[in-house]
Amino acid sequence: MTRVSELIYGWLGWCPNTRIVKTSQRGIESSPLENPIVLPGSGRIRKGKDLARESVNILVHNRRLLWFSFLILLTFIFTIVTNSYIRFISGTNAFPGFDVPYSTTILLARGSLEWVTLTFTTTFIEYFVFFYLSAGLIVCISQIPSGNSISIRGGLSRAWCYKRPIAGWTLIGALLWITIAYFTYGFYLITVFALPAMVLDNKDLIAAIRESVFIFRRMWVETYVLFGLILLITIGFLLVTLFSIGQVGFAYGLIIGDSIVGIIASLVMSVLMAIGAVVIGIAIFILYKHDRNGEFLLIPKTRMSR
Numbered sequence: 001m002t003r004v005s006e007l008i009y010g011w012l013g014w015c016p017n018t019r020i021v022k023t024s025q026r027g028i029e030s031s032p033l034e035n036p037i038v039l040p041g042s043g044r045i046r047k048g049k050d051l052a053r054e055s056v057n058i059l060v061h062n063r064r065l066l067w068f069s070f071l072i073l074l075t076f077i078f079t080i081v082t083n084s085y086i087r088f089i090s091g092t093n094a095f096p097g098f099d100v101p102y103s104t105t106i107l108l109a110r111g112s113l114e115w116v117t118l119t120f121t122t123t124f125i126e127y128f129v130f131f132y133l134s135a136g137l138i139v140c141i142s143q144i145p146s147g148n149s150i151s152i153r154g155g156l157s158r159a160w161c162y163k164r165p166i167a168g169w170t171l172i173g174a175l176l177w178i179t180i181a182y183f184t185y186g187f188y189l190i191t192v193f194a195l196p197a198m199v200l201d202n203k204d205l206i207a208a209i210r211e212s213v214f215i216f217r218r219m220w221v222e223t224y225v226l227f228g229l230i231l232l233i234t235i236g237f238l239l240v241t242l243f244s245i246g247q248v249g250f251a252y253g254l255i256i257g258d259s260i261v262g263i264i265a266s267l268v269m270s271v272l273m274a275i276g277a278v279v280i281g282i283a284i285f286i287l288y289k290h291d292r293n294g295e296f297l298l299i300p301k302t303r304m305s306r
Helices: 002-012 044-061 063-089 113-142 152-190 194-201 205-251 258-293
Strands: none
Touching: 044 063, 044 205, 044 258, 063 113, 063 152, 063 258, 113 152, 113 194, 113 258, 152 194, 152 205, 194 205, 194 258, 205 258
16 A cells, blocks of 8 residues: 555655645735624614625725726726717717707717627626726625635736626627617516626526526515615715705816716716725625525725725
């Protein structure tokens, strides 16, 4: 038996008594969460409120996650520019509700093949980039409770491995946007847990959507409360910010006309929505793990690298 062991060690170059040294890229640094803590509150509405508050606290303690907000903000700006351009060449107001000049000459008829192609292409790019960044966010957050280390770049690199199911999910959304427009958000609300199912459990597109529908049926109250609170907070900050900017701008003559107001409103809304998207991503991860483990995990304070 000793002779056999020596032959194995010789061929494999392995010594069982050698110490194993693990190295990793500097990234999220945290201690393992050995004893999960349950968020207070037994009611489903109260759990949704506690979840929203805890998600904000996690973002405050992990401020480098705001790099995802910055990247998502660039996606939103791209969306504003492309949508405004399409509306402009279609002869419609790029900023509805504001007195903004727009082309009265229809360069691209709404509903034409060219319009459909352009709208579908830009929508697909916008959705895919957003979901890819969200997948990277979920990958980074998922490493915190276990105490593993990962950088934002590493999270995005892992998320790229799931580009095919993400692309399929995006394709469905882009096709729905062409046909039912804003009702597409209802589809993504019901299938909001498909992304963590793809990234965390390596499910294919159909299985991830099916899993998301089942989870949403069990946790629709918490999900609605979470999204509602984030939306109300975003709108509140938007109104306060616009009021403050408007008072200063009009007082000093810096803002003249509704066109500037429309641009400022879009930019401020994009910034707030980009931050809110990261908060919602954190909350979706916690809800998904709750459905798996039956407990709301409180993620410890960490330090994250780029």
